[in-house]
Amino acid sequence: MRTSQEIYEYWNKREEPTGANDQYTHHDIDFVKKHLDGCKTILDYGAGIGRLFPAYNGIGKVTTLDISTSYFEKILIEAKKFEFEFEHHMLLQDSFMEEFIIEKFFQPNEFDAIVAVQLFMVISPNFISFLMNQLASFGRKVIATSWYERDKPINIVDHDDFIWQHDYPKLLGQLNLEVFDMQFYHQHMAFMYSKKEKEKKKRKKGEAK
Numbered sequence: 031m032r033t034s035q036e037i038y039e040y041w042n043k044r045e046e047p048t049g050a051n052d053q054y055t056h057h058d059i060d061f062v063k064k065h066l067d068g069c070k071t072i073l074d075y076g077a078g079i080g081r082l083f084p085a086y087n088g089i090g091k092v093t094t095l096d097i098s099t100s101y102f103e104k105i106l107i108e109a110k111k112f113e114f115e116f117e118h119h120m121l122l123q124d125s126f127m128e129e130f131i132i133e134k135f136f137q138p139n140e141f142d143a144i145v146a147v148q149l150f151m152v153i154s155p156n157f158i159s160f161l162m163n164q165l166a167s168f169g170r171k172v173i174a175t176s177w178y179e180r181d182k183p184i185n186i187v188d189h190d191d192f193i194w195q196h197d198y199p200k201l202l203g204q205l206n207l208e209v210f211d212m213q214f215y216h217q218h219m220a221f222m223y224s225k226k227e228k229e230k231k232k233r234k235k236g237e238a239k
Contacts, residue, residue: 071143074095096119151193175220182195
């Protein structure tokens with residue numbers, strides 16, 4: 031299994047991320063957009079060069095977080111094409127070594143929605159549960175898509191050890207997360223989830239103390 035440093039270096043050496051011509055992009059945009067009604071603040075986690083920005087046009091504020099320093103100028107240029115307030119954060123190598131600790135940047139429940147498109151598949155099995163649960167604490171809902179082939183075993187590593195297939199239905203159940211939508215298309219899975227209502231109320235009481 032690759033180390034965190036090797037993964038960080040891999041994503042910073044790639045000339046292009048998953049781009050606007052990706053065969054799944056229009057499916058991803060459609061799935062994300064249909065779950066953004068009423069949302070005014072969005073975090074796009076792993077935004078790359080902003081290929082999902084068409085889904086956010088007209089929304090109040092879009093915040094992005096990524097580890098790829100080489101895409102910084104491209105995402106700034108892309109953001110100017112759309113109507114929303116834009117803020118970008120970079121996970122540098124020292125932060126990345128702490129395994130995507132987003133508490134450094136944001137507050138619990140800060141976002142109406144967190145978008146994690148093709149993010150979870152690059153997260154190692156020993157960290158995926160933590161991240162999926164953590165995102166549901168910082169956003170009122172999480173909208174995700176990922177590589178998922180039903181006939182392949184779980185937790186396999188593909189693409190030079192940088193991509194994992196996780197059992198998302200099982201993970202969502204184990205984490206006691208509430209799933210509102212789940213779809214499958216072209217070896218991909220799309221799903222929207224959040225903390226269950228009882229957990230949300232309990233967390234709000236704790237924050238008020």
